[in-house]
């Protein structure tokens with residue numbers, strides 16, 4: 001029984017460019033795949049991505065110098081990947097759009113005809129101008145507001161609609177039946193019975209957007225164009241098809257819709273403006289990548305796309321030897337898949353949309369379905385790779401259901417989990433596997449025991465309350481490690497999955513084992529989880545991270561953030577990986593950022609010699625104050641004050657420190673009736689406050705008899721001539737720690 005080992009978390013490098021349809025594609029932080037390949041693969045290795053769900057990932061692998069083979073079943077993603085790889089320029093796209101704009105619609109230019117649908121009158125100056133959007137309440141026959149910026153008078157914002165705006169919608173309503181049935185026909189298969197499902201999907205297109213899409217499509221089809229130009233216009237049209245649906249809520253959020261449903265308040269965008277805006281997102285990447293269609297392989301670095309499912313690719317003869325499997329795991333996305341079925345049929349015809357259009361018939365994609373879907377790609381990927389091939393997987397937006405589906409599907413696909421790393425519910429989870437042999441030993445195991453031990457070990461190691469997703473991932477990974485998942489997908493039944501869930505729920509509900517802190521909602525993802533009776537746990541992670549950063553800064557004096565991350569991730573791998581926020585707070589407490597060299601430099605006053613001097617000064621101040629108060633003084637960590645008359649009852653313990661790491665043992669072993677005072681530099685104040693806010697167990701421990709005193713406050717108390725124990729009591733509360741501590745103040749700390 002070897003526990004699943006921790007892997008070193010690979011930190012993203014910057015932020016991704018916004019590519020078309022980004023809100024539906026797996027969030028793919030840049031640099032992760034590049035870094036993994038760089039560390040583990042050689043340039044001659046063929047890299048396999050069995051899901052082909054992330055164009056950015058494929059492009060990153062190729063631009064990093066690798067050859068990637070991917071199975072891509074979604075014709076829209078396939079198209080987007082090829083288009084982005086061809087690195088269209090802004091000029092190229094603009095030229096194509098100009099050609100489309102100048103087509104004739106009746107007597108008018110196409111551009112004029114479409115813009116006319118969005119023409120409105122400025123409420124302020126009365127000029128005829130373009131609306132940028134209309135606002136709708138779901139189910140209403142007309143929009144209730146329009147948004148514009150008047151180019152003539154500068155009037156800008158939301159305005160009620162006018163009769164003119166209503167009339168435009170009415171006109172389009174009358175012709176809607178005709179356009180809608182055309183839109184439907186293009187998607188319907190002969191003899192297919194999915195009519196109602198497609199009609200329902202079409203509901204997210206209201207009259208005006210549907211009319212605009214089909215006007216543009218008809219024009220495009222009638223034009224005589226080069227293949228390249230046609231594809232560029234199809235790309236722009238794809239963006240319009242996405243901008244045109246009613247699943248954009250208002251006010252606009254950075255949403256990632258998964259269900260095809262119209263929000264209660266939504267925005268209808270001006271589609272001509274969207275067409276123009278689409279140029280920027282299609283030209284966002286400017287590096288050309290060689291793309292071929294299976295079985296043709298790129299000569300050097302590049303992408304080979306197998307159009308279809310992984311299962312079919314595995315059946316093809318002559319697949320080259322796979323070096324590594326690297327993937328971004330997709331989530332089930334009914335909204336995106338249904339829309340892709342529609343768009344592909346509209347752009348390229350039902351035939352081209354092929355089997356993918358069938359997804360429109362399915363409305364619910366639950367996690368069990370997703371486990372099977374993941375297995376359907378992972379199993380053939382493992383089979384064609386043969387034993388001993390490593391797989392690296394990124395799981396963006398981690399949710400318990402997704403983690404369970406990924407780990408379960410990999411397990412039944414003969415992939416042995418070798419390591420994982422988690423940060424929190426926001427940052428992607430990273431995992432590694434190795435393909436195993438065909439037959440795997442499977443014997444019934446005690447689920448409860450495995451999970452309980454995994455959770456206890458994890459919380460002990462972290463030493464502080466932890467997010468649910470981390471607990472859940474550790475539990476599921478421990479199950480995979482113990483072969484708790486059956487060897488075949490047929491045996492990984494819904495019952496088996498619910499059995500695992502119910503064991504986890506039982507353990508979470510065991511108040512003698514775990515407790516939940518700071519929860520604001522009932523679901524287990526709210527709040528943080530901690531041991532009911534913590535004993536001999538490790539020093540809290542936040543304290544260990546702080547001390548490690550301080551050590552690094554002392555040794556190096558100045559450090560690049562990237563270098564610091566690498567060090568910290570190496571030192572704290574797997575589920576110990578700390579969040580960026582914690583690192584930032586620690587850094588800001590001890591170092592200042594040098595803009596010109598982009599490095600973090602340790603503050604002079606935090607150099608060991610300076611702090612040693614400070615601390616000696618504080619010890620001296622404590623003595624001065626003790627004399628003024630007339631109390632007995634003993635020891636140095638902590639310094640204890642007692643009354644001469646009652647030496648066996650300590651009044652105060654004073655701890656002089658230079659960090660925000662609070663000695664928890666002193667807190668738990670505080671004698672009755674004794675108060676404890678932690679004396680620390682003012683510049684630690686923010687960090688300490690942050691730690692107390694993020695760790696409810698720490699907050700709970702320090703409520704009673706615990707005080708924090710900044711160096712500067714201790715100095716000023718020592719200088720007073722009117723000291724008494726009563727006054728001391730007031731003074732130690734006079735300058736509380738806060739997040740608002742300014743650098744100005746901390747200069748004296």
Ligand SMILES: [Zn+2]
Nearest residue numbers: 122125150153
């Ligand atoms: Zn105006």
